[in-house]
Amino acid sequence: MATEAQILANRQNSIKSTGPKSHEGKFFISQNAVKHGLTAAKDILSSESRPEFDLFRDQLLAELSPQTPIESMLSERIVSLSWRLKRTGRIQNQAIDALNKDNTLGPLAKIAQSLFPKGPESTNPDNSSDDAPLSLGRLAIKDFSGSRVLERLLMYERRIEHSLYKTILELQRLNLIRNQLSNLPINQ
Numbered sequence: 103m104a105t106e107a108q109i110l111a112n113r114q115n116s117i118k119s120t121g122p123k124s125h126e127g128k129f130f131i132s133q134n135a136v137k138h139g140l141t142a143a144k145d146i147l148s149s150e151s152r153p154e155f156d157l158f159r160d161q162l163l164a165e166l167s168p169q170t171p172i173e174s175m176l177s178e179r180i181v182s183l184s185w186r187l188k189r190t191g192r193i194q195n196q197a198i199d200a201l202n203k204d205n206t207l208g209p210l211a212k213i214a215q216s217l218f219p220k221g222p223e224s225t226n227p228d229n230s231s232d233d234a235p236l237s238l239g240r241l242a243i244k245d246f247s248g249s250r251v252l253e254r255l256l257m258y259e260r261r262i263e264h265s266l267y268k269t270i271l272e273l274q275r276l277n278l279i280r281n282q283l284s285n286l287p288i289n290q
Contacts, residue, residue, distance in 0.1 A: 145182050147189075155185060166273065169280065176273040183266040190259040197251050 104112070146155050159181045168174040 145185055150189075158185060158188075168273075170276070173273060173276055173280075176269055176276070179269045180266065180273065183262055183269060187259065187262050187266060190255060190262060194252065194255050194259070197255060 146152055162181050162184060163177055166173075166177040166180065168177040
């Protein structure tokens with residue numbers, strides 16, 4: 103348990119620590135917890151294309167053609183879940199490629215790789231531009247501590263699929279009810 107002096111010192115130190123001031127700094131800090139993006143609050147990660155997402159979203163919404171606010175909410179949920187499902191497949195492929203690349207290194211290459219400093223600005227081959235397509239896969243491997251990465255990614259995929267299918271069924275149910283109500287004869 104902390105002493106009174108420690109509590110007072112912590113309070114005084116917390117006044118000095120105010121975090122980032124600029125919008126860019128605040129955005130950068132807000133992404134600190136993002137690992138693989140499968141449970142992210144935002145639909146688009148920094149490594150994904152906004153125009154590609156917007157096109158995907160517009161196409162899905164045009165196909166779903168929501169008519170009511172609830173249908174709009176469910177349609178937006180379907181867009182989000184579908185985008186995450188696409189991301190899951192991409193991360194699985196990148197993780198397999200990253201694991202395969204790591205396993206194909208010879209003993210001398212692994213020793214040489216271990217000599218590089220471990221930091222974001224290092225010249226480590228893991229951070230080279232050649233590995234840029236594998237970044238989400240490497241983040242997933244790191245986040246899952248390298249244990250059963252593909253199994254965990256499949257678990258996320260199943261959960262996202264389940265939510266997606268439930269949401270699609272609910273939207274279809276609402277559409278069916280709306281269509282049946284619009285076909286009822288009006289008695290006077």
